[in-house]
Amino acid sequence: xxxxxxxxxxxxxxxxxxxxxxxxxxxxxxxxxxGEVVGLLxxxxxxxxxxxxxxxTLLRPNAGxxxxxxxxxxxxxxxxxxxxxxxxxxxxxYDDLTARENLVFAAAMLxxxxxxxxxxxxxxxxxxxxDERVRGFSAGMQRRLAxxxxxxxxxxxxxxxxxxxxxxxxxxxxxxxxxxxxxxAGGAALVVLHELAPSAxxxxxxxxxxxxxxxxxxxAAEAEPRFALVxxx
Amino acid sequence: MTxxxxxxxxxxSRRWPWFGAFAFLFLITSQALAIITSPxxxxxxxxxxxxxxxxxxxxxxxxxFFVVLVYSVRYLWQRRENDDLLAASAAEVGATFNGxxxxxxxxxxRPTWGVWWTWDARLTSTLVLFLIFVGYLSLRAFIDEPVxxxxxxxxxxILGAINVPIVYLSVRWxxxxxxxxxxxxxxxxxxxxxxxxxAFAFLFxxxxFIRQRYEAARIERDAELAAQAVxxxxx
Amino acid sequence: MGRSADWGRIxxxxxxxxxxxxxxxxxxxxxxxxGITILVLFGFALGPDTxxxxxxxxxxxxxxxxxxxxxxxxxxxxxxxxxxxxxxLLLYGGGRWTIFTGKLLxxxxxxxxxxxxxxxxxxxxxxVQVPAQWPTLLAVLAxxxxxxxxxxxxxxxxxxxxxxxEVLLPLLxxxxxxxxxxxxxxxxKALFGADLMQESGAWMRLxxxxxxxxxxxxxxxxxxxxEV
Numbered sequence: 001x002x003x004x005x006x007x008x009x010x011x012x013x014x015x016x017x018x019x020x021x022x023x024x025x026x027x028x029x030x031x032x033x034x035g036e037v038v039g040l041l042x043x044x045x046x047x048x049x050x051x052x053x054x055x056x057t058l059l060r061p062n063a064g065x066x067x068x069x070x071x072x073x074x075x076x077x078x079x080x081x082x083x084x085x086x087x088x089x090x091x092x093x094y095d096d097l098t099a100r101e102n103l104v105f106a107a108a109m110l111x112x113x114x115x116x117x118x119x120x121x122x123x124x125x126x127x128x129x130x131d132e133r134v135r136g137f138s139a140g141m142q143r144r145l146a147x148x149x150x151x152x153x154x155x156x157x158x159x160x161x162x163x164x165x166x167x168x169x170x171x172x173x174x175x176x177x178x179x180x181x182x183x184x185a186g187g188a189a190l191v192v193l194h195e196l197a198p199s200a201x202x203x204x205x206x207x208x209x210x211x212x213x214x215x216x217x218x219x220a221a222e223a224e225p226r227f228a229l230v231x232x233x
Numbered sequence: 234m235t236x237x238x239x240x241x242x243x244x245x246s247r248r249w250p251w252f253g254a255f256a257f258l259f260l261i262t263s264q265a266l267a268i269i270t271s272p273x274x275x276x277x278x279x280x281x282x283x284x285x286x287x288x289x290x291x292x293x294x295x296x297x298f299f300v301v302l303v304y305s306v307r308y309l310w311q312r313r314e315n316d317d318l319l320a321a322s323a324a325e326v327g328a329t330f331n332g333x334x335x336x337x338x339x340x341x342x343r344p345t346w347g348v349w350w351t352w353d354a355r356l357t358s359t360l361v362l363f364l365i366f367v368g369y370l371s372l373r374a375f376i377d378e379p380v381x382x383x384x385x386x387x388x389x390x391i392l393g394a395i396n397v398p399i400v401y402l403s404v405r406w407x408x409x410x411x412x413x414x415x416x417x418x419x420x421x422x423x424x425x426x427x428x429x430x431x432a433f434a435f436l437f438x439x440x441x442f443i444r445q446r447y448e449a450a451r452i453e454r455d456a457e458l459a460a461q462a463v464x465x466x467x468x
Numbered sequence: 469m470g471r472s473a474d475w476g477r478i479x480x481x482x483x484x485x486x487x488x489x490x491x492x493x494x495x496x497x498x499x500x501x502x503g504i505t506i507l508v509l510f511g512f513a514l515g516p517d518t519x520x521x522x523x524x525x526x527x528x529x530x531x532x533x534x535x536x537x538x539x540x541x542x543x544x545x546x547x548x549x550x551x552x553x554x555x556x557l558l559l560y561g562g563g564r565w566t567i568f569t570g571k572l573l574x575x576x577x578x579x580x581x582x583x584x585x586x587x588x589x590x591x592x593x594x595x596v597q598v599p600a601q602w603p604t605l606l607a608v609l610a611x612x613x614x615x616x617x618x619x620x621x622x623x624x625x626x627x628x629x630x631x632x633x634e635v636l637l638p639l640l641x642x643x644x645x646x647x648x649x650x651x652x653x654x655x656x657k658a659l660f661g662a663d664l665m666q667e668s669g670a671w672m673r674l675x676x677x678x679x680x681x682x683x684x685x686x687x688x689x690x691x692x693x694x695e696v
Contacts, residue, residue: 016465019378023464058555060380062461077695081561090552096488108480109560111473133491149556309692364643371639375630385626388689389640392619395685396644399678403647406670407654 009034009157009188010055015064016212017050024050026212027064030190032157037179037189037202042209048192049089051209052159055190056086068157085155085182087163091146095135099126099145102134106149120148124174139166147174158182158189164198172198249444256437263434267427280344281424287337288428289435290330291359295397297327297439298362301369302394305387314454315447317383320390321373322446326439328366334359354408358401365393365400379454474566481570486577488547495543496578503536503586511593518595525594526656530612530649532586537579537616538637541624544571549628564691568621575617583613596660604668605659611675612652615682619644622686625693651675 010032017025024047032038042048053059055066057077065072071079093102100117107115121127124144134142143166150158163175179189179202193199196206208215267285304320307313338356339349350356369389376382489495510528514520548554557567587609590596599605620641627637655671 016461018461018464021460023461026465053555056555056559058558063465078561081559084559086555086559088552088555090555092552092556094484094488094547094553095551096491096547097484101484101487105480105484106556106560108476109557109562111476111562113476309689361643361646368640368643371632372626372630372636375632375636384692388693389623389626391689392622392644392682392685395681396647399647399674399681403650403674406674407650 007034008032009036010066010068010190012051012055012066013064015051015054015061015066017047017054017059017061024212025054025061025064028209028212028214029064030207030214032188032190034186034188035183037183037191037204039196039199039203039206040190040192040209041194041196041206042215046209047212048209049161052086052161052190052192053088056084056159057081058086083156084159085150085153085157086159086161087146087150088161089165091142093134093142093145093149096133098131098133099137100130102145103149103152106152110153112152115152120152123151124148125170140168140171143167144171144174147171147178151178155182156185156187158187158191160189160191162192162194165194167198176202249441249448252437253441253445256434256441260431260434260438263427263430267431271423271427280341283337283341284424285427285431287334287341289432290334290337291355292432293435293439294327294331294334294359294362296436297323297330297443298394298397300443301327301390305390305394308383308387309391314379314383315451317387318450318454319443319447320387322443322450324366324369324373324390325446326442328363328370329442330435330439331359331363331366335363352408354405357408358404361400361404362397365396369393379457474563477560477562477566478570478573481567482573482577485544485547485571485574489574489578496581499536499539499543500582500585502539503532503582504589506532506535507586507590507593521594522596525590525596526660527653528594529586529590530652530656532590533579533583533613534616534642534645534649536582536586537620538641540575540578540582541617541620541641542628542633542637544575544621545624545628558695564694565687567694568625568687568690572617572621575621576614579613579617580610583609599660601659601668604672605656608652608655608659608668608672608675611672611679612648614679615648615675616645618679618682618686622682622690622693625690647674647678651678 008031010030012031013029014027015025015029016023016027024045026047028047028051030038030051040048040051050059054061055068055073057073057080060074065074067073068080069083071083073080094105097105099121103115103117103120104113107113107117118127118130121130124147126141126144126148129137129141134145137145143163147163158179160175160179164172167175176199179191183189191199191203193203196203264285268282271282271285273279273281300323301320304316304323308316308320335356338359342351342353342356343349369386372389373382373386376385507528510524510531511521514524514528545554548557558564591598620637623640623644624633624637627633627640630636651671651674655668655675658667658671
């Protein structure tokens with residue numbers, strides 16, 4: 001996939017964002033090329049999630065610019081939304097709908113009502129509870145369902161906020177296969193992490209967010225010693 | 234923690250203070266002339282002179298709703314922050330004149346009708362408009378994020394302003410379909426003249442007030458933006 | 469994409485909201501119970517005199533629907549806020565107005581059902597006779613509910629995401645509803661009488677104009693209030 005490496009899918013420059021009087025982002029810049037998976041590390045409150053939400057067009061930056069798949073997040077948000085797959089802390093499901101109904105709803109909203117819902121449920125191993133309400137699901141099962149919903153839209157750029165939280169080993173494998181499938185198809189992923197272990201073998205490059213800025217970037221292969229430090233945080 | 238002084242460029246217009254002085258001089262002169270020269274009303278006596286303030290104030294209330302509408306639409310269209318601040322300033326000034334209209338109406342109503350409040354068509358619709366203004370200003374007070382505040386209040390401002398004629402019409406129907414409105418007494422030409430002069434005086438005062446409130450809002454926003462520059466490390 | 473995709477989204481949102489409401493039965497019944505409670509309280513406030521009660525019945529009915537409606541509108545967005553579903557909803561792309569239309573339709577169905585319950589209970593409590601012109605009365609009620617739900621769904625999009633949603637929604641909504649309240653009450657009153665003056669026609673025209681104006685403007689303005 002060498003030809004994909006050449007072009008940038010995500011390019012954020014000097015993104016700044018505040019909440020009230022507090023500046024959460026103070027000029028964060030990061031680029032992700034196609035075929036690349038970048039992990040974001042950083043202490044609580046360092047601005048990782050805010051950066052992801054800005055890139056997902058859910059928050060307007062107070063300053064800075066960014067493009068995703070060549071589209072400007074401020075001027076062409078709708079085109080950006082068609083190209084991204086965003087997974088937040090919260091799964092974004094409807095508690096009173098069943099697993100299947102949640103996916104049917106998502107497919108209708110994506111404009112592809114003929115999507116293969118049964119196949120999507122099977123891939124995340126939720127077929128046996130397909131017609132139960134999400135309210136009774138464990139946090140890990142809700143995550144799996146959110147992964148299935150994410151896969152329905154076939155995104156080019158994944159923006160994932162701590163995607164491994166609450167997932168068991170099999171769920172982690174599911175998550176990683178979604179990431180590698182996306183990247184192999186020429187996509188890219190920006191993944192907020194609070195521990196490195198689950199993403200081992202998937203992440204190409206790491207960056208740390210400190211005090212609202214991207215402090216450093218390094219290859220995942222050489223990250224082991226530093227990762228121990230971050231993990232101790 | 235040391236205090237950081239952030240220099241803010243004050244709006245440098247020299248003409249506005251003169252405009253303000255002119256507006257108030259005009260207001261005082263036309264009021265004084267109106268009160269001194271107009272004859273006492275046959276039925277109401279000197280009480281009728283409250284109309285020189287009440288009626289222009291009501292007109293200005295209506296006008297400021299229109300100003301809010303214009304700036305709100307322009308904000309959503311061009312997304313310039315100044316338009317949002319001007320809409321907010323117009324709403325504040327409008328609410329003030331609206332309150333003044335209500336109080337003066339009640340002061341007039343007490344000796345005339347013997348009660349502080351009556352569900353008169355115009356008085357009632359003025360009260361409803363006041364409540365719509367209050368809603369607009371409370372919404373602004375409850376939101377901190379500038380873009381969100383601007384967009385939401387523009388939407389609320391537009392809906393509120395469009396509702397003004399509908400409210401007025403519905404309240405008038407509500408009253409007149411059941412009882413006949415009192416007909417106005419004979420009108421002195423001098424009364425009409427001073428009413429118009431006062432309307433212009435109020436208009437100038439309104440423009441001056443909106444400008445003043447706008448400058449204050451602009452200074453606040455500039456201070457915020459300067460603080461932003463500092464927080465971002467001079468970026 | 470295009471028109472059929474938009475219609476698909478509208479239907480999906482309306483279906484989703486109604487299904488969720490139907491499943492959490494507590495929602496509908498507690499809101500309807502609140503409407504009935506307000507009616508009973510009006511009965512106490514206006515005293516046991518049957519004639520006075522009958523005169524005030526229409527106003528009391530409308531106010532009960534108003535207050536119960538406010539809860540409905542905020543709840544309609546609470547569903548989106550609970551699990552962070554609003555973010556997902558906004559990321560589906562397409563016209564924002566489809567979200568508004570979908571929620572509007574669901575709320576309309578919800579408030580109409582509530583109105584029927586409140587109406588039946590109110591007619592019994594306040595000893596109201598069904599008037600001869602009941603089809604016209606139904607039209608008046610429907611027009612009034614459309615106005616209420618249009619503005620309620622629109623303002624709740626803001627109020628439910630602000631710091632003071634319990635206060636803010638009625639504060640914004642109720643003054644705006646004065647024409648609807650007056651028109652609906654006056655037209656209903658006229659119809660309960662013989663409507664010799666043909667008043668109801670004028671009020672209905674006002675309601676139609678109000679509904680059309682605000683249906684159009686809220687649809688145009690919705691993207692500005694939902695996306696930030």
